[in-house]
Amino acid sequence: MENNHDLGFQKFIRGIILVGFTLLLFKLILTGDITNFIAPKMLPFVYFAAAVFLILGILQIWRSDSKKELDIYCDCGLDHSGKSSPIKSLAIYSVFLFPVLTGFMFPEVVLDSSVIKNRGINLGTASVQAEQTETTESSAETKTEKTTATQEAKSADDMYLEGLLNSDKIVVTDAEYSKITNYIEMNLDKFEGKEIELVGFVYREPDYKQDEMAISRFTVSCCVADLQVMGTLATGEAAKNLKNDEWIKVTGTITKTTRNEQELPLIDIGNIEKIEAPSDPYIYVF
Structure with a gap:
């Protein structure tokens, strides 16, 4: 008992x-x-x-x-x-x-820049997109269908790219953050000189200059276990007084720079506005 x-x-x-x-x-x-x-x-x-x-x-x-x-x-x-x-x-x-x-x-607690010290920051996003969109041919029967789908996707991509290039100012929204930053990186020569507006938090690596920073965002696919940190380099006098983890809205002009033998977008800062951290600070990648 x-x-x-x-x-x-x-x-x-x-x-x-x-x-x-x-x-x-x-x-x-x-x-x-x-x-x-x-x-x-x-x-x-x-x-x-x-x-x-x-x-x-x-x-x-x-x-x-x-x-x-x-x-x-x-x-x-x-x-x-x-x-x-x-x-x-x-x-x-x-x-x-x-x-x-x-x-x-x-x-x-929402994650902050201290996480980047362990995970690192991705300043180049095109390779991430390539891994996510890469497909393989599984059989001869589906080859034609996949080719047609690929052609349609390319057509949609071309239209989207044209829309971005024709806009007076590229506003990077949370919903299209990964998509827009990928397009800019993969077509950097075409986007040079375009005005852009971007929201993110400040992060600096130890080797950054005083007027350099990365406008950063956390991207999540499934959960925080697969979290990645994406950043866009920016430079300007206004960046000198900013501290890590401060949320900002940046307006500037797209230029390019080379880091670790890779060409990357660089925003020449025109205006910086400090903002409150969004209630949902993550970018969700689907």
Whole structure:
């Protein structure tokens, strides 16, 4: 009977942990802080996980009060009583309780430039786009269809490029951040001299000059585990007084520079405006 009581208590604790994870997910969803950890496209999976955790948690709590005894009969000669050390059980359940408790106790923190010291910053984005859009031919039957699709994509790309080149000022929005910066980098000669408006936070490498900085953004594909830092170089006298992590809106002219034997866009700063950090500072790459 004592073993059944221990087993019932353990089921109760498991149920509490599952319900705790459910409440933590609900809290993040209701406050909107969930997007500090995952991309919006992953939200349906979070909803599903929260529902499953809630159901399993309720079942575990309900079963913990069951009066039925579990008897195991076999001739193996081993003890199936399931006895375990209280300290061992506490250590195991603490592993699961800790993230639940800290999730409620501590506020969610948006990443800042300190992350770049470990992850590095990508000043060139064309290679990233190439990896994401690269396709392979799998069979002779689909070759024609893929060729047609490629031609249509190129036509759409040409139209988009023409639209950017014909605009008086290129305004880089969050929704098209990766797309626009990729087009500029891959067609840098065509964009030289164009006016551009860009929002991001300030970051400087140790070897940057006083009037140099990278206008940076965090990009997320699935969750913060695959987070990357994208930056566009900028230079100008107005950059000297800016500190890392300050959010700015920069208007300037696109020029080019060479860094690590790679040609990169460089913004010749015309105007800088300090702004508040956006409520959702990440760029989501789909």
